Amino acid sequence: MTKSFPVLLASLLAVSSVSAPLQVLAQEAQPLDRIAAVVDEDVILQSELQRAIANIKAQYAGREAQLPPDDVLSRQVLERLVLVKLQVARAQGSGIRVSDQELTQAMNAIAQQNGSTLDALRQRLAHDGIDFNDFRASVRDEITVQRLRQSFAQSRISVSEGEVDAALKQQADAGNQFHLAHILVALPDGATAEQIATGQKKAEGVKTLLDKGELDFNAAAVRYSDSPNALEGGDLGWRTLDEIPAAFAQTMQQMKAGEVVGPIRGPSGFQLLKLVEVRDASAAAGTHTVTEYHGRHILVRVDDAQSDAAAKAKIDTLRARVVGGADFQQVAKESSEDTNSKGQGGDLGWFPADAFGPAFGQQVAGIQDGGVSQPFRTDAGWHIVQRVGTRQTDVGSDNQRAQVRETIGRRKLEDEYNRFLQELRGEAFVSFRSGDRAENTATPPQS
Template sequence: MKQTPALLALALAMALAPQAQAQFLPSAGAGQSSQMNDPNRPLDKIVAVVEEDVILQSELDAAVRSVQQQYASNPQQLPPENVLRRQVLERLVLTRLQVQRAQDQGIKVADSDIDQAINNVAQQNKMTVDQLRAAVAQDGFSYAGFRQQISEQITAQRLHESVVRDSVNVTDSEVNNLLASPTYKAGEVHLAHIQISVPSGGGASDIAAAQTKAEAAEAAIKGGMDFNAAAIRYSDAQDALEGGDLGFRRMDEVPPAFADAIANMKPGDVSPALRGPTGFHILKLVEQRAPQKQMVTEYHARQILIKPSEIVTMAQAEAKADAIYQRLTAKKEDFAAVAKTDSKDETTANNGGDMGWFAQQAWGQAIATQITTLKDNEISKPFQTDAGWIVLQRMGSRDADRTDQMARDQARQAIGNRKADQAYDDYLRELRSTSYVEIIDPALKDIDANGNAVVAPPKTNS
């Protein structure tokens, strides 16, 4: 039953929203349970100062150990330990900064949110919560630290949502332009990448250093290094310690410059280093899938909604809906006429309750559940929704080809995701470059992918 942190991390990523940038690394206290009573344990020390907070040696040790356990079967994919420790520290710094900024904005995570995420992790690992707790302890991590890490994941997710909510807008013209573009391609691609970033506001020396590192990564791959291992060693993206795996993405979600680069690649091919607005990128095309025709079942229905109000209680609304149901089924009153006089739904009442043709989930889960239980022309008994009590009549069903509409929906989503990714990446780069971060431990100062110290030229104020 023993579950490794890697598996728990994967489940955690599935339990939370995909846009959260923080990754699974034990937080404060996560690795201390087996060491607290060890008389030979060295005194803890500060390895980095992050604004008004600190990162301790014990935190870094626990986080590094988590990554090493994750790659226990393939330790050769990991970079030299001092490089790994610097990568992990940088991730801890960025996570800490996100949590601090979220707290400054009043973003809070309730215990119930953490409990729900833990339940999701346990279910996805086919475990009970008690078994999950035992698995965390068996791997040498404290359960309190595990809960803290989940809290930080949720916090980072909500910060991400806050940052991109008001900064990402997709117009119909953008959707039309994407679909009409000669470079637009349907289907999906599974990509991995190596990202060598240039610091926000970096100058010529920063660009040259990033290019040198990108060329070294490119040479290592050509020399036979596994791409995932190269990503772990050279990439400074948030997913570096996962081998740079981006998973499957629709072609319309891939930035145009990258789409052009992979247009003539075959699965297994690796691109040369590509210059982008934030640095250099190396792409690997892992797999690709052709687009498929999208057929869905659509339903035609009409509804009568009875809402509770200041003068109508929920029980009274239910009673009125029951009376309407009897008028329609026993007295055979005309559904459209009753909807016009009694329904409180502003969008359908004047049309006799007609909801038109719609996909199953278009009107919410309650109606989606009811519509599949009805036969054509059958009237449902009243059922409760967030809006009130509804009497529903199914008018018909059909199989519809929604390939074009789904293409538009996917194009809109892809443009939105692309803008959101770029907006949050810019936000994180700005956050990192403008925050006070001091690396205390000299061994964790900037180093290259081979573990050699990097002496950066002094920055001057412009």
């Protein structure tokens, strides 16, 4: 009844992508002594930068024309690595840690996603010239950054019931969701008139290239956008009208799929916005009926103090008592080793079949109401379960509210976290090294 470790690998920019062939990512992976950048008290090695660039190129295999020139790509990737270093440092300063056990679980999950075992993954990395410890350290950094985002969201992002209600009403009135992509020409805080004019001219120039068909939108985003999602083609995913900036929302309803609007001035700079496609919001949300079970269980744990054989013998005895006429709830109160449900006679309330893992779900689904399962094993130990009742529950409305809450929260987090990253970057000392030259910068360069 334990939950699996949530492996959320957003980019792994400093190492390989789990979806890209590892051998491709070994290009130029030999460690170099040169320093690519100094980030406060840390450094980014040239070898780290080359691995990250190789990863991006592997993801764009067959679409290399969409990538910017090598010097521009190198600078974009280096900026991302700088942000990773800064976020990891901030997370560590906030007490966020990833234990060796958690890291090993994440590594095992990566191996499984690649259809391999951890030992086989280690061998494959070695064969491809990728240092296993570097790979492991980069995974730790990625998880650390994700936890910093989660901590940021928990402390600063909230969504009220009123916001959900308003979004649902607007969604029902509008009836559509919009798949969007954008290109951002960023402006620094307190931009001068000259900087604003330069930014607007750049955005207008990009729009002209798009209108003439000289570049598709994804390629233009990769080449020219200052947004963190530039290397993903500026994709913003599906959004409802309440998630679209007011400056775009009214225009969006009049657009056809494939059209691009802008440049429009926003808080971060000038934006071009593309409507990729439209879908019906109600059809996307839909309704969903699930079978829920009301059940009770008795657990006998397997641990250092109790062997598997001893636990199995004990659960067999307890089942024999129940089948012989003893009250299940009373036996659970006396003998169950699940401290969370023991006091309630083993009662677990209503739950879907997959709530406590596949083994538990299979057992409760395989008996009749009032029946008691055969003993079965999970990671926690040996169980028996009694099915009290079943019901069909329409979770469509709950799912829709949950989805709306999540999308509003995601939009807020995206806006707030991007501002946080700008502040983090602006406060940092960063020195880019190019050959014998060093370039010091306290704010991200504008392309």
